[in-house]
Amino acid sequence: MSEIILETRGLTKHYGGVHALNDADFLLHKGEHVAIMGDNGAGKSTFVRQITGVEQRTSGTVSFDGKEVHFSGPIDAREAGIETVFQTLALADDLDVPDNLFLGREITKCDWLGPFRLLDYKAMREATLAGLERTAVKIPNIRNTIQNMSGGQRQCVAIARTATFSSKMTIMDEPTAALGVQETAQVENIIRTLKDNGEPLILVSHNMRQVFDLVDRIIVFRRGRIVANLNVSETDGQDVVAYITGAKTGAEYEGAA
């Protein structure tokens, strides 16, 4: 197997008395696409939030790109190279595509002006077009504001962020949950493009077909614990459902849940 990009050991998160995430050991290799599945409240999103620094873990370690990391916020994680497409789209409706792509990390000129440093619109526009090109995202007019876009286009913009900045790893939290068939297909195409480019991905999804189409490995969460680690080629939908519902538990996770 190739190099490890992300590794968590004993990752645990308690919200007061609620043990939302318990002892999660997780591995992601370079170029690998992994799906995280599980019922509502199984700990999928909690797991993602601990990795991306949105929340601070109760205990456990996270190593990214060979080094142990302590992200104090999503910005830290992003600067380290982890791009996240959140379940609630982090887009500003009244801004256009380049503005959204570069929100919080604008290309600027005259940096001595502090908060009043100038925006380099031209450079941002060019980088945006290049990023959209790379992901094969189709957006008719990048100067259009987000509010005038369809749900699929919005999702594509959110995902295109990851491609515009050379990230080391991408996390998508249910990227197609609210999309139509065509729009879903477009997003899935982007994910395939990422795969072809060898960019590792963690995909949180409920969609069995999508998961089997897109990823190499499936991790199943149940009641805050990882209960299965399955290669897509060695499993099927029924099997995964059995793990999700608790009818089955992976041999190495016996006694966990």
Next chain:
Amino acid sequence: MARSTQSTGGLDFDRSRRAWPNELNIFIALILIIGIFEILGQTLPYMNEQSFLFDTRDRFDSIFNEARLRIIILQVAIIGIIALGVTQVIISGGIDLSSGPLVGATAMIVMSFAQTELVNGGPNPKAVFGQWAFDLPILLPIIVGLAFGAMIGAINGSLIAFTRIPPFIATLGMFLICRGIAQAWTRGKPVSFPTEGYAGLGSGMMPVYWFFGLAVVFHCVLKYTVYGKHTYAIGSNEDAARMSGINVQKHKVMVYMIASMLAAFAAIILSSKNLTAQSGMGIFYELYAIAMAVIGGVSLTGGRGSIIGTVLGAMVFGVIQSGFTYVKLDAYYQLMAMGVIIIGAVVLDKVRQERAASRK
């Protein structure tokens, strides 16, 4: 269908369906309103065929009635300066109700540091401080005023950013505090007789130059700087802004500070223009400033609007005010009509937004 160079991925983009800039609508409204007053002037029986806009007197060879235009611009300039700050606050998703009383308080304080010693050969009858406070360099009152504005703005912004109380409540409280400061400063007595240099700040058409100068500066700031972009982003989607790494709290404090400093500057210009400061100065200014921004297309839900819009909104505001006087509308009805127009502007904006949304 026109192909755009920005088109990507092979999709066509029809330029003719691109959004019509909101500022153009306001400009058209401004022209229409001027037209209406012009027609009213020509047709109303008691108006003696006066012209609202044009110069009809034989003695002068100017085309426009310059005196009226001058008055229109002059009377909105000072509130317009406040509106420049209010615009930024509203774009960031907040509201500032404290700007009017802040004008009163700042004027009182600043004027106390701008007094001259001798009035008509005798001692200044309105002296606030002792001997040391007379004939200070002009920069001192300006710095004191801007610092006071910055302090009030910092308190407003910190309350809103850190205690997360609604901006409406925070600035409403500050509204009362500032009016209280204005009255307590001299126990209600007016402060008068500034130095010559201070009086020069707001004399003649100076307020208009300040207004347009500051408008250009803040237009550029909002459009071309990171500060401006983040202001729009926060008003548009605060969570997204936070997740994108913008320090939302710090930014909000900055926005309110800039707004209050602009209001304080307006107070300096106003007290200089009037050569006096009274605790009741700036009554309704906060509402007029908000009205100018709203008429100018600044959305109260945040994220949308521009300085150009607000400047045009201020012009509309001035033209309507002047026009009401011109058609001899009773001052009592003028406030009522103004209220109707502000509500109308917001309703129109809403309709326009919804139409734009359903068109896609």
